[in-house]
Amino acid sequence: MRAVRWHGKLDVRVDTVPDPEIVNPRDAIIKVTSTAICGSDLHLYDAVIPTMQKGDILGHEFMGEVVDVGSAHKEKLNGHGLKVGQRVVIPFTIACGSCFFCEKQLWSCCDNSNPADNQDIPDALMGHSPSGLFGYSHMTGGYAGGQAEYVRVPFADTGAFAVPDHLEDEQVLFLTDIFPTGYMAAENCAIEKGDTVAIWGAGPVGQFAIRSAFLLGAERVIAIDHNPARLRLAAGAGADTLNFEEVDVLDALAETTAGRGPDSCMDAVGMEAHGVAIDNVADLAKQKMGIAFDRPHVLRQAIIACRKGGHVSVPGVYGGVIDNFPMGAVVNKGLTIKSGQTHVHRYLKPLLDHIEAGRIDPRVVITHRLPLDAAPMAYDQFKNNQDEFRKVVLKP
Amino acid sequence: MASSSAVAPPGTRLGPRQNLETPERVISALGGTVLGLVAAKRGGVSGALLGALGAALVARGATGAAPVKRLIGPGPDDKAAAKRQGWSSAAVFSRAVAINKPASEVYAFFRKFSNLPTFMENIAEIVETGDKHSRWTVTGPGGVKVSWDAVLTADEPGRLIAWKTLPGSTIENTGRVEFRDAPGGRGSEVHATIAYKPPGGTAGKLVAKLTQREPGIQIRRDLKRLKMLLETGEIATNAPQGTTPKS
Numbered sequence: 140m141r142a143v144r145w146h147g148k149l150d151v152r153v154d155t156v157p158d159p160e161i162v163n164p165r166d167a168i169i170k171v172t173s174t175a176i177c178g179s180d181l182h183l184y185d186a187v188i189p190t191m192q193k194g195d196i197l198g199h200e201f202m203g204e205v206v207d208v209g210s211a212h213k214e215k216l217n218g219h220g221l222k223v224g225q226r227v228v229i230p231f232t233i234a235c236g237s238c239f240f241c242e243k244q245l246w247s248c249c250d251n252s253n254p255a256d257n258q259d260i261p262d263a264l265m266g267h268s269p270s271g272l273f274g275y276s277h278m279t280g281g282y283a284g285g286q287a288e289y290v291r292v293p294f295a296d297t298g299a300f301a302v303p304d305h306l307e308d309e310q311v312l313f314l315t316d317i318f319p320t321g322y323m324a325a326e327n328c329a330i331e332k333g334d335t336v337a338i339w340g341a342g343p344v345g346q347f348a349i350r351s352a353f354l355l356g357a358e359r360v361i362a363i364d365h366n367p368a369r370l371r372l373a374a375g376a377g378a379d380t381l382n383f384e385e386v387d388v389l390d391a392l393a394e395t396t397a398g399r400g401p402d403s404c405m406d407a408v409g410m411e412a413h414g415v416a417i418d419n420v421a422d423l424a425k426q427k428m429g430i431a432f433d434r435p436h437v438l439r440q441a442i443i444a445c446r447k448g449g450h451v452s453v454p455g456v457y458g459g460v461i462d463n464f465p466m467g468a469v470v471n472k473g474l475t476i477k478s479g480q481t482h483v484h485r486y487l488k489p490l491l492d493h494i495e496a497g498r499i500d501p502r503v504v505i506t507h508r509l510p511l512d513a514a515p516m517a518y519d520q521f522k523n524n525q526d527e528f529r530k531v532v533l534k535p
Numbered sequence: 536m537a538s539s540s541a542v543a544p545p546g547t548r549l550g551p552r553q554n555l556e557t558p559e560r561v562i563s564a565l566g567g568t569v570l571g572l573v574a575a576k577r578g579g580v581s582g583a584l585l586g587a588l589g590a591a592l593v594a595r596g597a598t599g600a601a602p603v604k605r606l607i608g609p610g611p612d613d614k615a616a617a618k619r620q621g622w623s624s625a626a627v628f629s630r631a632v633a634i635n636k637p638a639s640e641v642y643a644f645f646r647k648f649s650n651l652p653t654f655m656e657n658i659a660e661i662v663e664t665g666d667k668h669s670r671w672t673v674t675g676p677g678g679v680k681v682s683w684d685a686v687l688t689a690d691e692p693g694r695l696i697a698w699k700t701l702p703g704s705t706i707e708n709t710g711r712v713e714f715r716d717a718p719g720g721r722g723s724e725v726h727a728t729i730a731y732k733p734p735g736g737t738a739g740k741l742v743a744k745l746t747q748r749e750p751g752i753q754i755r756r757d758l759k760r761l762k763m764l765l766e767t768g769e770i771a772t773n774a775p776q777g778t779t780p781k782s
């Protein structure tokens with residue numbers, strides 16, 4: 140089959156590789172009909188997430204048709220086996236459904252989906268290992284990803300979610316990651332009536348977060364970015380916008396909230412913040428030298444901007460330890476910080492309902508539909524021409 | 536009732552976690568900084584990983600907790616085990632895992648020794664040769680197969696299984712696995728302790744560690760695989776994808 144593989148920093152290629160096969164009883168093999176490139180993939184492309192290996196198949200946002208299932212499905216264990224021919228979306232977080240964390244609906248914290256050997260590094264770096272993820276480095280499983288013609292899906296009886304035929308791929312594809320991610324990030328803002336939510340990053344995650352914040356009752360959403368087309372799309376959803384290249388973000392937020400600050404602040408940017416702020420330039424230097432993974436400029440700014448007693452929600456991905464973290468502001472302003480890889484499984488059904496009811500159209504984020512072979516160009520453009528290339532869907 | 540520290544197996548004493556003396560903490564932190572600098576020179580992703588491990592070492596230096604310390608010399612548990620077994624030296628490793636199943640069920644699975652190779656990576660085979668006796672075959676460094684005979688020294692249904700090798704075994708070792716219901720009805724806890732007489736003493740241990748065949752890592756991974764098998768019915772793997780074309 141053809142698959143997008145990571146060969147090193149800024150080097151992805153479409154190669155011919157062996158087809159996947161069923162390994163474990165609860166596996167399924169999916170023939171991919173649509174797969175997307177995520178902002179998270181850019182962190183891999185830029186080689187700022189450790190433990191990638193040359194030849195790893197990328198991609199964690201994918202859907203398709205079940206073409207083979209393991210013995211557990213045939214025996215209909217748990218009463219919900221998959222059938223060949225079903226059309227499904229696959230959560231990017233792999234979860235077993237029966238551990239302490241899965242039972243608590245903390246699917247991205249599943250104990251059992253990251254292979255035992257792959258847990259050594261996260262155990263050492265973070266104290267515990269998160270769940271396995273598709274196509275996202277060896278410390279979260281080393282699983283082959285979904286930017287390919289076929290994918291092996293472990294624990295498919297728990298993860299794969301059947302979608303109705305009257306919805307086209309592009310309406311449901313983002314249930315795999317960015318819609319639930321934006322939604323969970325908005326939930327983590329603990330929005331109350333009358334609230335103002337400030338969201339850094341108007342990328343696909345930010346776009347879903349803006350719309351989700353309104354669905355959850357926000358009075359006002361302020362979107363912060365520097366890409367004009369992304370800000371225009373945010374404005375189209377009803378957000379006020381700030382271009383961080385034109386205004387001082389902290390001043391502008393204070394001004395527009397009459398000094399109180401936004402009730403909640405969301406970092407939908409993550410470890411590769413743009414901009415020439417002095418802390419960001421220092422972080423960039425450390426990242427280039429390889430002594431730091433993260434550039435937490437946005438996170439620091441969100442904490443300083445947030446009103447007293449407010450919530451800071453962090454869907455943006457970070458990988459390591461960060462310097463100059465304003466803990467004093469967190470303590471003295473009584474802030475709550477919430478984060479996480481998304482517990483996708485939790486949101487599949489409720490968000491499908493929002494799509495079916497027409498309360499949100501996920502297609503608005505898409506700018507490009509391309510064949511799988513165009514992946515190297517798409518990665519390059521998504522990184523260097525962000526305003527035009529907002530969301531790329533690949534059709535294997 | 537929560538268990539008291541008195542029933543904790545060796546190596547899991549519930550005392551303060553800080554086991555590094557101040558000079559060692561300084562060295563650990565310095566080592567971390569050096570790793571950071573090496574990482575800075577290498578750059579790229581392996582550089583960044585080195586950098587992070589360096590940072591983790593700095594953190595160890597700062598907190599004083601150091602599982603890696605055992606590499607450099609025998610700890611109090613090692614010395615106690617050596618004395619108890621009458622060995623020249625001993626290496627003791629212990630690890631616990633929480634399993635979302637009742638202790639009785641976990642015990643029953645474990646008591647059937649022929650089940651152990653399904654989750655213990657290095658154990659090729661265990662044959663029960665008698666009521667209390669079993670013959671173990673392991674795959675050691677370089678794929679060499681080594682066998683020994685073990686005898687049960689304790690067997691308390693739902694609670695405890697312990698064994699030791701017969702005198703004169705190639706690799707002398709003892710094992711003790713305790714099963715407890717976890718507080719709050721949250722499944723069970725498995726506490727495993729393995730003590731063995733390292734081939735070639737401390738040096739052999741280091742070499743084994745470098746080839747990732749060292750029991751401290753092994754016991755941790757094996758317990759995780761036991762947990763996966765009992766909680767999910769299978770053991771997670773990213774196994775290289777096969778080569779047969781799809782039908």
Ligand SMILES: NC(=O)c1ccc[n+]([C@@H]2O[C@H](COP(=O)([O-])OP(=O)(O)OC[C@H]3O[C@@H](n4cnc5c(N)ncnc54)[C@H](O)[C@@H]3O)[C@@H](O)[C@H]2O)c1
Pocket residue numbers: 177178179180181182316317320339340341342343344345363364365366369383407408409410411412413414436437453454455456479480481525529
């Ligand atoms: N938690 C999760 O489970 C999860 C899931 C998916 C994505 N993510 C993460 O969410 C983040 C966003 O993903 P995306 O797909 O939207 O990525 P993206 O790269 O398309 O968008 C990021 C946006 O942030 C903007 N930005 C950069 N610096 C900024 C600054 N200083 N202030 C304000 N805006 C700034 C960029 O201009 C860009 O528009 C990434 O870190 C990604 O890894 C997390």
Ligand SMILES: [Zn+2]
Pocket residue numbers: 177178179180199200231316317
């Ligand atoms: Zn994603």
Ligand SMILES: [Zn+2]
Pocket residue numbers: 234235236237238239240241242248249250251252
């Ligand atoms: Zn789980």
